[in-house]
Amino acid sequence: MQQNALMRSGRRRRWLFADAVFDEPSWSLSVRERRMDLEGKPLLVLLELLLHAGETVTRDELLDAVWPDVHVVEASLTTAISKLRKALGDRTGKVIETVPKIGYRLAAPVQVQDVGETPVVRFDFSPGDAVPGRPQWRLAAVLGDPEANDVWRAVHEKSDEVRIFKFADSGDRLAALRREVTLYRVLRRALGDAHPGVDLLEWNFDRRPYWIESRDGGLELEAAVTARDPDRRDAALGLELAEKLCRAVAAAHGAGVLHEDLKPSNILVATGTDGAPIVRLADFGNGRLLDAAVLARLNISGVLDDAEDGASGAGTRAYMAPELLRGEAPSVGSDVYALGLIILQLATRDFSRTFAPGWESGVEDELLRDDIAAASASDPALRLRDAAALADRLATLSERRAALAERRDALARLQRLEMRETARRAQRPAVIAAVSAAAVGLAIALGGGTIALQQRNEARQALALSEASYAFLADDVLGSPDPTRASQAEESLVEAIVRAGTAIDHRFDGQPLIAARLHASLARAFDQRSDYPRAFNFYNSADGQFRRAGQGDEPAAIINRLQWATAEALSTREGGVASARRRVAAEEARIEATEPDDELRFWRESARAHIALAESNGPEALARFGAARAWAENHPANFTPVQRLNIVQRHAFMLLRMGKAQEAEPVFRQLVSEMAGLQGKDHPDTLLLRLNLAQSLMLQHRHEAAVEAFDALLPMMELRLGRDHRHTLLLLAARQQSRGSLGLYAEAAADGDRVWRAAEAKDGAGSFAAVAGRTDTGINQCRAGATISGQALIRAAHSAVKVSGVGAPALENAVRAALADCLIIAGRHRDAEALLTDIDATAVGQLVGDANWGAGLDLMKAEIAWVEGRTAEARTLLARAGPGLADNRDRFTRQRQERLATALVG
Numbered sequence: 018m019q020q021n022a023l024m025r026s027g028r029r030r031r032w033l034f035a036d037a038v039f040d041e042p043s044w045s046l047s048v049r050e051r052r053m054d055l056e057g058k059p060l061l062v063l064l065e066l067l068l069h070a071g072e073t074v075t076r077d078e079l080l081d082a083v084w085p086d087v088h089v090v091e092a093s094l095t096t097a098i099s100k101l102r103k104a105l106g107d108r109t110g111k112v113i114e115t116v117p118k119i120g121y122r123l124a125a126p127v128q129v130q131d132v133g134e135t136p137v138v139r140f141d142f143s144p145g146d147a148v149p150g151r152p153q154w155r156l157a158a159v160l161g162d163p164e165a166n167d168v169w170r171a172v173h174e175k176s177d178e179v180r181i182f183k184f185a186d187s188g189d190r191l192a193a194l195r196r197e198v199t200l201y202r203v204l205r206r207a208l209g210d211a212h213p214g215v216d217l218l219e220w221n222f223d224r225r226p227y228w229i230e231s232r233d234g235g236l237e238l239e240a241a242v243t244a245r246d247p248d249r250r251d252a253a254l255g256l257e258l259a260e261k262l263c264r265a266v267a268a269a270h271g272a273g274v275l276h277e278d279l280k281p282s283n284i285l286v287a288t289g290t291d292g293a294p295i296v297r298l299a300d301f302g303n304g305r306l307l308d309a310a311v312l313a314r315l316n317i318s319g320v321l322d323d324a325e326d327g328a329s330g331a332g333t334r335a336y337m338a339p340e341l342l343r344g345e346a347p348s349v350g351s352d353v354y355a356l357g358l359i360i361l362q363l364a365t366r367d368f369s370r371t372f373a374p375g376w377e378s379g380v381e382d383e384l385l386r387d388d389i390a391a392a393s394a395s396d397p398a399l400r401l402r403d404a405a406a407l408a409d410r411l412a413t414l415s416e417r418r419a420a421l422a423e424r425r426d427a428l429a430r431l432q433r434l435e436m437r438e439t440a441r442r443a444q445r446p447a448v449i450a451a452v453s454a455a456a457v458g459l460a461i462a463l464g465g466g467t468i469a470l471q472q473r474n475e476a477r478q479a480l481a482l483s484e485a486s487y488a489f490l491a492d493d494v495l496g497s498p499d500p501t502r503a504s505q506a507e508e509s510l511v512e513a514i515v516r517a518g519t520a521i522d523h524r525f526d527g528q529p530l531i532a533a534r535l536h537a538s539l540a541r542a543f544d545q546r547s548d549y550p551r552a553f554n555f556y557n558s559a560d561g562q563f564r565r566a567g568q569g570d571e572p573a574a575i576i577n578r579l580q581w582a583t584a585e586a587l588s589t590r591e592g593g594v595a596s597a598r599r600r601v602a603a604e605e606a607r608i609e610a611t612e613p614d615d616e617l618r619f620w621r622e623s624a625r626a627h628i629a630l631a632e633s634n635g636p637e638a639l640a641r642f643g644a645a646r647a648w649a650e651n652h653p654a655n656f657t658p659v660q661r662l663n664i665v666q667r668h669a670f671m672l673l674r675m676g677k678a679q680e681a682e683p684v685f686r687q688l689v690s691e692m693a694g695l696q697g698k699d700h701p702d703t704l705l706l707r708l709n710l711a712q713s714l715m716l717q718h719r720h721e722a723a724v725e726a727f728d729a730l731l732p733m734m735e736l737r738l739g740r741d742h743r744h745t746l747l748l749l750a751a752r753q754q755s756r757g758s759l760g761l762y763a764e765a766a767a768d769g770d771r772v773w774r775a776a777e778a779k780d781g782a783g784s785f786a787a788v789a790g791r792t793d794t795g796i797n798q799c800r801a802g803a804t805i806s807g808q809a810l811i812r813a814a815h816s817a818v819k820v821s822g823v824g825a826p827a828l829e830n831a832v833r834a835a836l837a838d839c840l841i842i843a844g845r846h847r848d849a850e851a852l853l854t855d856i857d858a859t860a861v862g863q864l865v866g867d868a869n870w871g872a873g874l875d876l877m878k879a880e881i882a883w884v885e886g887r888t889a890e891a892r893t894l895l896a897r898a899g900p901g902l903a904d905n906r907d908r909f910t911r912q913r914q915e916r917l918a919t920a921l922v923g
Contacts, residue, residue, distance in 0.1 A: 032067050033128040035112050037105055039063060044187050044225070046104060053104040057191070057223045058083055059097040066113065066123040075120040140166045140184055140226060148182055149228070150221055156182075161282065170233065180218070181234070183300075185227045193302030194229050195222060199317065200274050200301040206315040207272035209729035211698055213265035213298050215285060234297045235287030238262075238359070239368045241294070242286075255363035256385075256411055258286065261296040263356055263408035264697060269298060270349050270404060271699030271733060273311040277347050278303040278332040279355035281368050303332055305347065314732045335371055339395050350397040353404055357392030360411075364389070384417050405697045522558070533562035537577045544580070545701070547743040549588040549780075556581035570607050572617055578604055579620040586627040587743075590780040591821045594631045601625060616655060619648050626667070630674070631785070633827040635863035639671040659702060662692050670709055676868030678716035685710040704734050705744055712751050716866050718906035720755040727752035741775040746786060753793055760908040762801035769794030773814075783821025788814045788828060792835045799839035800909055808843070811836040827860040834861065838877060846881045853878060872901025873910060880917055892921050 032039040037048045039060070046053045046060060061083040066074060079094055098113060098121060105112050114122045148154040154171040160181070161168040167184045185191045198220055204212040215234035221227055236244060238258070246254050262284060269276060276283075276298060283300045306312070332341070338354035341347060362368045365379040372393055380386045388410045394400040401407050410417075525532040536559035543552035556577060563574035578600055585597040601624050608617050626641035646668040649661050656664070666688055672681035689710055692703045711726035727748055734745045753768035773790030780787065791814035798807030815832045833852045840849035858871030879894035895917055902914055 031130040033130065034067070034070070034123070035105060035107075035125040039067065042187050044191060048105055055100060055104055057225070057227065058093070059100045059104075062094070062097045063101055066121060067127060070123045070125075070127040073116045073120055073122045079120065140186065142166055142169065142184075149226055150224070151182075151230070154180060154182070179233045181215075181231045182228050183231075186225050191222065191227050194220065194227055196304065197300065197302045198229060199312075200304045200306070202317050203274055203306065203311060203315060204269060204272050206317060206729060207311075207732045208268060208698070209726060211268070211693075212272070213268045213296075214301065215297050215299050231299075234285035234299055235295070236285065238281040238284040238286060238363075242363070242366065245294070249366045255360075255366070256414065258294060258296060259356075259360045259363050260408050260411040261294065262359065263404045263411065265296050265298050266352055266356060267403060267405035267408060268698045270307070270352070271736065273307045273732070273736065274301070275305050275307060275347055275349065276301060276303075276352055276355075277305060278336070279352055279359065280333045280336045281359060281362065284359070307349070311732060314735065315728075338397070340397055348397065349403050350400045353392050353401055353407060356404060356407060357389050360385075360392065360407075361389050382414070382418075384414060384421065385411075388414075405699075408697065522562070529562045529566035530568060533559045533566060533568075533577075534573070536562060537573075537580075540577070540584075541580065544584045547738075549584060549590065552584050553581070556584065570610075575604055575607055575617055576620050579617075579624045582624045583627045586624070586631040588780060588784075591783045594628060597624065597628050597631070601628065619645055619655075622648070623664075623667075626671075630671070633860065633864045635671065635675050639668070639675055642668040642671050659692070659695055662688055662695070662706075663702065666706060666709065673709065673712055673716055674866045675863060676716070676866055678713045678866065682710065682713040682717070685713055699733055699737060701737055701744075704730065704737060708734070708744060708748050708751070711748075712866075715751055715755045718758070718904055720758045720906055723755040724752060724759065727755065741779060743786070746772045746775055746790075750786070750790060750793065753797065757793075757797045757800065757909070758907040762797045766794050766797040766801060766803075769797060773810075781821075782813075782817045785828065788818045788821075788832065791817075792832050796835045796838060799842045804839060804843040808836065808839050811839055826857065827864040830856045831861045831864060834874060834877070841877060841880060846884045849877070850881045850885075853881075869901035869905070872898040872905070876902065876910065876914060876917070880913065883917060883920060888921065891917070895921060 030041050032041075037046060039046050041064070044057075044060060046055055046063065062079060065079055065082050076091055076094060080091070083097070084093065098115075102108070102110065102113055107113055112123065112125045114124045116122055142156055142159070144156055144158065146156045148156060148169075148171055151171075153174050155174060156169045157172045157179075158170045159166055159168065160170055167190075169182050169184075171180050171182050172178070173180070183194065183197075185194050198217060201214055201217045204214050205216075216232045218230045218232065220229040235241065242254065242258070245251070266276065266279065278300060279298075283298065285297045285299050287295045287297065289295050332355075334342070336355040336358055338351040341351050358370075358372060361372070361376060361380065362370050364382075364385060367379070370376065370379070377386050377390070380389065388407065391401045391410075392407050401410075521532050521535050525535070536555045540552050540555035540559055543549075543555060559577050560569070560574065560581070563569050563571070563577065568574055582597040582600040585593040585600065601621065604621065608621055622641050622645045626638050626645060629635075629638035629641060642664075646664050649656050649664045653661065665684070669681045669684040669688065672678070672684070685706055689703060689706045692700070692706050696702050707726070707730050711723050711730060714720075714726060715723035731745070731748055731752070734742070734748060738745055749768045749772045753765040753772070756762075756765035756768065769790050773787050773794055776784055776786030776790055782788075791810050795807040795810035795814065798804075798810065800807075811832060815829070815836060818829050818832055834856055837849040837852040840846070840852070853874065856874060858874050862868050862870035875894045875898035879891045879898065882888075882894060883891035895914070898914070902910065905911065
């Protein structure tokens with residue numbers, strides 16, 4: 018019974034029992050026709066007992082249902098029961114029975130009446146009144162529906178700060194407030210400061226009138242448009258607001274939240290410090306979760322039951338998708354439908370517009386008409402798939418207009434040529450021959466004949482590839498479901514691509530170059546998903562088809578093999594780095610044999626950089642990534658904006674690995690901003706950059722901020738990338754380090770356990786991620802007091818790294834130091850000292866991204882020396898470690914340093 022009873026109640030009911038009446042709409046209890054003054058919690062307990070009348074409800078079930086967001090003691094429940102019994106006059110406990118050691122039962126017979134619709138809630142508030150329970154806040158102006166009188170802007174008496182208060186005085190409206198708070202917490206936990214909603218600051222659910230307090234999110238959409246463009250001449254403003262609105266909705270969907278009541282009055286626009294509009298979503302009171310499991314993933318005690326929370330069909334009718342009006346369940350598509358109507362209203366500056374017949378006539382831009390129509394298709398299956406896709410369309414309107422004009426111009430030229438050709442054919446053959454000869458002679462004289470022919474052939478090849486690719490996607494991937502799953506219709510797109518990919522060679526048997534390029538495209542797609550076994554298969558197939566086409570030494574084939582090598586280096590599988598190094602070496606002669614081709618050299622440099630990274634050769638990796646970044650910045654035409662940002666990301670990541678986190682942080686902040694603008698805030702590329710930014714905080718020992726960032730990012734990465742994606746595991750490994758530094762050793766060990774098990778299952782026990790994950794988990798177990806199991810994990814990691822050789826010698830040194838640390842904790846100082854000989858602190862520091870790692874090593878040696886009676890040596894080592902530990906915020910290290918300093922002073 019994890020959901021609050023009130024939230025599960027979609028009906029408006031009146032409960033009759035004993036001499037009492039509990040009325041849900043007015044959220045009141047009357048006994049013998051006298052209304053009792055009770056707080057919200059006792060009434061929630063009562064409703065839970067009424068819902069299970071005659072049954073025993075356990076104490077834990079009542080605590081979970083009524084106090085889902087906080088940890089409370091049983092005395093709170095006892096107090097609530099006592100207040101209920103007092104109100105009911107139940108001195109002997111015959112109405113609400115106590116079931117010893119279990120819970121409570123409502124023993125009286127119960128009747129239930131439906132009371133139908135409830136009048137609109139009204140409050141007798143006036144400007145200047147104090148906010149109930151917040152006497153220093155004064156109501157200034159009513160917002161929203163003036164008849165309801167339930168949303169007010171308030172001003173603080175002393176500071177003049179502005180807040181928004183939303184009030185409720187009945188059960189169903191209290192449910193909406195609680196739902197809004199829960200969904201806000203989901204957005205905040207999942208997205209951090211980038212969440213698209215209005216910040217909620219405080220709430221009161223204990224005593225009427227109930228309320229929530231939020232920041233002032235700005236003007237409602239219609240008012241904001243009028244304020245910014247009173248003459249209604251700025252067409253770009255509507256498009257800018259529409260795109261930002263779609264991005265905000267896409268972010269909410271990415272966090273697993275549906276809004277369900279999108280309309281202009283629930284869209285707020287503020288002005289940023291740069292003068293640009295900031296769009297926020299308000300009033301999630303009708304919202305719901307796409308997946309209730311997100312509450313558990315975010316560690317939020319939820320009060321929502323998505324099957325029965327009463328939110329469906331509760332939106333504003335004009336903005337409701339047709340399927341909602343038919344009683345079907347809300348979806349991402351139903352929010353997209355509402356966006357379509359709002360964009361229509363923004364485009365026409367008429368916020369009373371609906372999708373009445375002929376709505377298209379008010380939108381001059383034909384592409385924008387198409388976008389609105391795609392968002393508002395009556396059939397959900399034909400509607401745009403999500404808000405991000407709609408935002409992307411709006412963001413590229415200018416480019417799409419230019420492309421459309423170019424296509425039309427090309428078509429017009431083609432028609433003119435056809436008309437000229439028809440006219441020429443009517444002329445005498447002799448004239449045709451003479452003109453043709455002259456044209457050929459002129460072309461040869463200008464040296465353009467071969468070039469023109471080559472360009473024509475390349476154009477034909479590009480057209481053939483485009484047509485073949487489209488046919489492959491339409492027919493093989495999307496149009497031919499797996500017959501073994503035809504009855505279930507559950508084949509995922511990935512499964513469909515894998516299945517169809519095996520048929521590429523057969524389908525394009527006579528077109529090996531097209532087959533090669535399709536294999537290469539699929540290889541890169543699976544590479545980006547960290548699905549390396551499939552990526553390697555497609556890279557291999559592409560290489561075979563390039564060779565079959567006689568183009569095995571051409572740049573496209575060489576780039577395919579260099580990208581293959583990069584994937585092998587990144588995979589962390591045993592032998593992957595060695596294979597990558599051999600593959601790059603094999604391409605050297607081919608690259609040098611070609612005419613100067615900067616693009617080939619770029620991909621070679623990138624592959625070498627990733628190999629150096631995998632080998633923990635930080636200086637070389639940093640230099641090569643830097644060279645690749647410089648080349649990309651000097652040749653912007655060769656890369657898309659996203660590719661250029663990804664190249665900068667790799668270089669900035671190496672700054673992290675080299676211990677230059679403070680230098681890397683502003684780079685990552687800028688990258689996050691730019692990538693979010695290009696791809697969206699929840700795009701995998703943006704998520705990776707957010708992860709890197711959080712890592713930069715961790716490596717600066719700002720662990721509280723890092724953990725907060727990791728917590729917000731994890732559910733999004735699990736949702737978009739998967740639980741076992743290498744970037745998700747990288748996040749967990751980083752959060753483990755910060756949690757451990759904060760003294761949260763058990764939580765850190767739990768993160769590490771998940772990392773090494775997933776890495777071992779994917780890439781083997783000897784992979785870098787498996788070895789590092791096992792080691793980190795072991796050291797956190799030791800610090801938590803589980804030294805035996807911790808040592809066992811680290812010893813297993815040490816054996817694996819010695820067998821595989823991955824990351825050696827730096828990784829082997831790091832594992833050995835971790836085992837020594839665990840032995841010190843266990844009191845086995847001599848055994849630990851033997852492990853600390855010949856450790857290359859500089860190499861390990863580069864591996865872990867901490868230039869001061871050697872200071873921790875000196876601290877361990879100092880503790881051993883002190884225990885073994887070598888006091889002078891201990892003082893020397895502790896003094897040497899001091900500067901490197903000055904900014905270290907790891908709790909265990911600080912405590913060790915302070916303890917040792919105190920002992921040596923004594």
